[in-house]
Amino acid sequence: MGRRDVRDESDFRSRPSKRGSRPRTKQRPEHSDAVTGLVTGVDRGRYTLLVGGAAGGTPDGTVVTAMKARELTRTRVVVGDRVDVVGDVSGEEGSLARIVRIQDRTSTLRRTADDTDPYERIVVANADQLVIVTALAQPEPRTGMIDRCVVAAYDAGMSVLLCLTKADLASPDALRALYEPLGVEVVVTRRAASPDTDHVALVPESVEEVRDRLRGQVSVLVGHSGVGKSTLINALVPAARRATGVVNDVTGRGRHTSTSAVALRLPVAAGGPDDDGAAARSTAGSSAESTAGSSAGFDGWVIDTPGVRSFGLAHVEVAHLLHAFEDLDEVARECPRGCTHLADAPDCALDDWIAASPEDERPAREARLGSFRRLLASRTGSDT
Structure with a gap:
């Protein structure tokens, strides 16, 4: 059965102007001098790219700021896209390159606002694995959300990893028994108080268990607000410095702390905040620097996404x-x-x-x- 008619923003067509809709010429530049860039962040019409090196599969690269070419105005460029770029790709302050093509995607993770919304939203592109981050308590786990994410991942051709957080508050046994027999791999993290302070942090051994399952892959993390996704990202990639929040005691819901998707280089082992020579100028800036820092210890990509309230499946047959x-x-x-x-x-x-x-x-x-x-x-x- 073929895909049903699902539209997105690229299908929009405005009326031609009074001057006519025919272009001045049918020939378009080939941009034979374009270089490949990996989209690691999107912020209000500006795209953070890693050009050369990591964009081609090796750790080193140059962080470049770019905008879309006119012909791509109605085409969505998302984190994870590999794009062709022309213009100033020096990465110097104030420079601006131009995205002229989007390369073919190996996978596309989509969602809709609800199950009847005809417009799909692309979450990320070219990811290998969807990591569904779910708290065992505060907030309570929602199997309906997990099932929706599993459906979306399989529809996109991605593998699934279920990451259960806050095992210090509740047992993971029930969810393990529900999903492991179905072939869904499950990993569990827990927190503990520091012996010297009252600060509660993730147990390093549980973080390394997650890291082991992310090695060599492009993994996208999805989950409700408040489940500990940003805390996990910070433990995996210390240079990221993603903002963290708390769960509302009345509603049982978390507060959005991640406002946009961002791709981060996964170091081989956790270290100090300055492992990659990163300085947190901004969320987009720090993420770019942590992707383009030292080549030592590069072992995959993790893509952090904003917390979601729902995961519509109108795009799934x-x-x-x-x-x-x-x-x-x-x-x-x-x-x-x-x-x-x-x-x-x-x-x-x-x-x-x-x-x-x-x-x-x-x-x-x-x-x-x-x-x-x-x-x-x-x-x-x-x-x-």
């Missing part, structure tokens, strides 16, 4: 939803032809699967099926 639930997908092969798999579907094999489940497995199976049917109903506009 209904038929693809079931594929993200591998256990249910296998059972559903026994369903009669045309089965909707909703709660009111007659003779649905998924209901028989629940009825035949052992007592100790039934709660987990019911939770899985309930999550899938809620996603399906929201996506199709049906009543659960």
Whole structure:
């Protein structure tokens, strides 16, 4: 089944001006002198790029500020994009290059505002792995959000890592039992108070467990506000200095601290704030410097994204939803032809699967099926 008609900002077409819409010439510059750049940050129409070196897969590179060429006005350039750049790529203060082409993307992580929004938002491009950061408490974990992210990652052709934080407040066993049998890799971090001060920080051993699973990959971190995503980023990349916040005691929700996506070089081992010679001029500036510093210890990329309240799946084909639930997908092969798999579907094999489940497995199976049917109903506009 082909992708349904989903539009984004590049589909917008304005009316031609009174002078006509035909260009002065059909020939466009080839820009044969363009160089490759990796987009590491986006800020109000200006793009932070790493040109040369890391953009081509090696650690060294020059941090360049660029803008889009006129012909790309309606084309979205996002963090993770590899682009062709012309103009001043010296990286000197006040210099400005120009992005003239976006290279083919190997993956595109998308989301929509809700399950009926026809406009998709591109989160990042060319990432290998989606890391779903979920707190075990403060705020409480939401399996619905996890399931949505898993669906979006599989639809984008990315692998999934579930990172459970704040294991010092609650046990990770229930979520491990829910997702590890489905092939979703799980890693857990915990905090502890310093013996000399009352400051609570991530246990270094748990941070290294996360680092081991990020090595050699481009990983994008996604999660609700307040789950500890920025704290984890700072532990993995000390030069990043991402702002951190607290969870509201009344609402149980975190406050947005990351305001834009940014790509950061992953050092081989954690060190002091000055490991890469970075100085925190600004969020975009410090991230650029931590990507373009010393070549020693470069071991992949991590992309931090702003905290999200929801993760709409309007861009995902209904038929693809079931594929993200591998256990249910296998059972559903026994369903009669045309089965909707909703709660009111007659003779649905998924209901028989629940009825035949052992007592100790039934709660987990019911939770899985309930999550899938809620996603399906929201996506199709049906009543659960």
